[in-house]
Amino acid sequence: MEKSSKFYKKIGIMGGTFNPIHHGHLVTAQEALSQFKLDKVIFIPTGNPPHKIENEVASAEDRYIMTVIATSSNSNFFVSRMEIDRKGKSYTIDTVRQLRKIYGKNSLLYFITGADAILEILTWKNTDEIVSLCKFIAATRPGYNLSRIEDLRKRLFGKAGAADEKIYVMEIPALSISSTDIRNRIKHNRPIDYLLPERVSNYILKHELYK
Ligand code: NAP
Numbered sequence: 370m371e372k373s374s375k376f377y378k379k380i381g382i383m384g385g386t387f388n389p390i391h392h393g394h395l396v397t398a399q400e401a402l403s404q405f406k407l408d409k410v411i412f413i414p415t416g417n418p419p420h421k422i423e424n425e426v427a428s429a430e431d432r433y434i435m436t437v438i439a440t441s442s443n444s445n446f447f448v449s450r451m452e453i454d455r456k457g458k459s460y461t462i463d464t465v466r467q468l469r470k471i472y473g474k475n476s477l478l479y480f481i482t483g484a485d486a487i488l489e490i491l492t493w494k495n496t497d498e499i500v501s502l503c504k505f506i507a508a509t510r511p512g513y514n515l516s517r518i519e520d521l522r523k524r525l526f527g528k529a530g531a532a533d534e535k536i537y538v539m540e541i542p543a544l545s546i547s548s549t550d551i552r553n554r555i556k557h558n559r560p561i562d563y564l565l566p567e568r569v570s571n572y573i574l575k576h577e578l579y580k
Contacts, residue, residue, distance in 0.1 A: 378408055378475070378476055378477065379406060379407045379476070379477045379479065380407065380408060380411065380468065380472055380476055380478050380479065381398065381402060381407040381409065381410035381479045381481050382410075382411055382464070382465070382480045382481065382503070383397075383411065383412040383481050383482070384413055384415070384461060384464070384480055384482045385412075385413075385414065385482055385483070385486075386414065386415050386432065386548070387412070387415075387432050388427055388548050388552070389427065389435050389548055389551060389552075389569060389573060389578070389579075390412075390435050390436050390439045390440075390548075391546045391547075391551060391565040391569075392543055392564060392565055392566070393543045393546040393547065394439075395439060397481065397508040397541050398410045398481065399443070400539055400541060401479065401481050401506050401508075401539060404539065405479055408445075409445050410445060410446050410447070410481070411449050413448075413449045413452050414433050414436050414452060414453055415429075415459040416429050416452040416453040416454070416455055416459040417429070417458055429453035431572075433450060433453050434572065435569045435572055436448045438566065438568045438569050439566045439568075451464060451467055460494045460495075461480070461493060462493070462495040462498060465502045465503050466498075469502055477504065478504070479503065479504050479505070479506050480499075480505050480506070481505075481508065482505075482507070482508065483507070483508055483509075484507035484508060484509040484517075484538065487505055487507040487518070487536065488517055488521055490505075490525075491525075500535065504535055504536070504537065505535065505537065506537045507536060507539070508539050509539070509540055509541070509544065510540070510545055511540045513540070518536060518538055521536065522535070546564050550564075551564055551565060551579075552579045555573065555579040555580065556579060556580065561573075
């Protein structure tokens with residue numbers, strides 16, 4: 370059973386569309402849990418992503434169910450419906466505010482997502498407030514051009530130093546797997562075996578997603 374929220378101090382927030390979730394996401398969450406000694410990681414599939422073309426995204430319910438299926442065997446992974454149940458566009462600021470309320474001001478929130486998404490953070494709603502409420506873990510494939518993250522740190526915080534404590538980078542070889550590639554493979558009847566948990570690919574087949 371999940372412990373009461375007051376026991377948790379370091380919470381990973383795994384933000385993503387998860388369209389669909391794959392092994393790259395799972396390895397990222399597990400690595401963040403271990404490197405940052407997090408108490409748990411909450412996967413939060415986006416509801417209505419403000420920046421996406423609607424017809425390329427599986428329904429929020431399907432993405433939620435696939436995320437639950439993929440994470441069910443890990444006792445440190447949880448999935449939240451908070452974004453998919455929220456009316457209107459899915460903004461990270463609303464999620465972070467809500468989690469701050471649940472876990473209290475002494476908890477540390479780590480927002481984990483792809484580096485490319487974090488690079489856009491200046492265009493997100495209430496960037497300054499988000500940055501004041503949580504730290505970021507930018508997951509990249511090895512070989513990613515890190516100078517862009519460095520530029521972002523400078524734009525957000527001025528000089529390095531304190532900024533290093535706010536945006537961390539984690540290189541994840543398994544992130545050579547991508548949801549876009551999986552969707553393309555399905556469209557062209559190419560195999561998706563071993564790229565994502567088998568039970569998730571069965572769900573995709575059964576519900577004829579991404580055809
Ligand atoms: P995206 O732009 O679809 O993804 C950018 C890159 O990051 C892709 O390569 C993606 O790979 C990867 N990625 C996404 N989530 C990841 C994760 N949790 N771990 C590792 N890699 C990940 O990004 P998105 O999924 O739509 O959004 C990411 C997060 O940013 C979400 O929580 C979203 O709500 C938030 N966001 C907020 C705002 C706002 O508040 N205005 C705007 C944009 C995004 P895959 O395609 O393989 O996942």
